[in-house]
Amino acid sequence: xxxxxxxxxxxxxxxxxxxxxxxxxxxxxxxxxxxxxxxxxxxxxxxxxxxxxxxxxxxxxxxxxxxxxxxxxxxxxxxxxxxxxxxxxxxxxxxxxxxxxxxxxxxxxxxxxxxxxxxxxxxxxxxxxxxxxxxxxxxxxxxxxxxxxxxxxxxxxxxxxxxxxxxxxxxxxxxxxxxxxxxxxxxxxxxxxxxxxxxxxxxxxxxxxxxxxxxxxxxxxxxxxxxxxxxxxxxxxxxxxxxxxxxxxxxxxxxxxxxxx
Numbered sequence: 001x002x003x004x005x006x007x008x009x010x011x012x013x014x015x016x017x018x019x020x021x022x023x024x025x026x027x028x029x030x031x032x033x034x035x036x037x038x039x040x041x042x043x044x045x046x047x048x049x050x051x052x053x054x055x056x057x058x059x060x061x062x063x064x065x066x067x068x069x070x071x072x073x074x075x076x077x078x079x080x081x082x083x084x085x086x087x088x089x090x091x092x093x094x095x096x097x098x099x100x101x102x103x104x105x106x107x108x109x110x111x112x113x114x115x116x117x118x119x120x121x122x123x124x125x126x127x128x129x130x131x132x133x134x135x136x137x138x139x140x141x142x143x144x145x146x147x148x149x150x151x152x153x154x155x156x157x158x159x160x161x162x163x164x165x166x167x168x169x170x171x172x173x174x175x176x177x178x179x180x181x182x183x184x185x186x187x188x189x190x191x192x193x194x195x196x197x198x199x200x201x202x203x204x205x206x207x208x209x210x211x212x213x214x215x216x217x218x219x220x221x222x223x224x225x226x227x228x229x230x231x232x233x234x235x236x237x238x239x240x241x242x243x244x245x246x247x248x249x250x251x252x253x254x255x256x257x258x259x260x261x
Contacts, residue, residue: 012069040116
């Protein structure tokens, strides 16, 4: 299987990281829409248009399935993609929901969701949780500052700006001690060390990790070629991507005009 992965920018590289950890020889085609990031502050119609363009681009690279490594897209328009294109799509919402419900059901029945404004507004995580476990308590918190902080390198556990932002966002749930906290954006795993400081009793659910685990459980990804595409400056992407992949990108990175597709 040849797999495609896309995100509004760099966050989807956490899915690539998980794929490389569990299947070092796996190939993939990654597209980061770096010219139009972030998606999380945009309206549903715009997000849907971008997602269709991103998917069409990956299909032009002959992928057999697509991982939507963007919580905003997964939460707002995954059904649109599934009805528009005739290949399998893997969103990052439902795997995280299943993992969080499993954890919370075995404890006190409390889940918190951290996400972009668009993801939280969609209610996708909360609806998914309630479908599986109606009695579970869910608190959803929009965290619009976290994506730009990550993309600008503010990921160290002692980073002052990220600590201030995370503390402000999670202060309302710290006393509730949620059993599971869904990191409802693929950027957020890079802030897991900071988030866990303020929510030490909660299990953090990494959307990328649980999604890639499900993808690998049911599919053989045997195409070993790695390809990277972006819609903005490739050199800037290469520099920042090291944070996500924890390695240098030695593969070529090509720029594409996504609006022309």
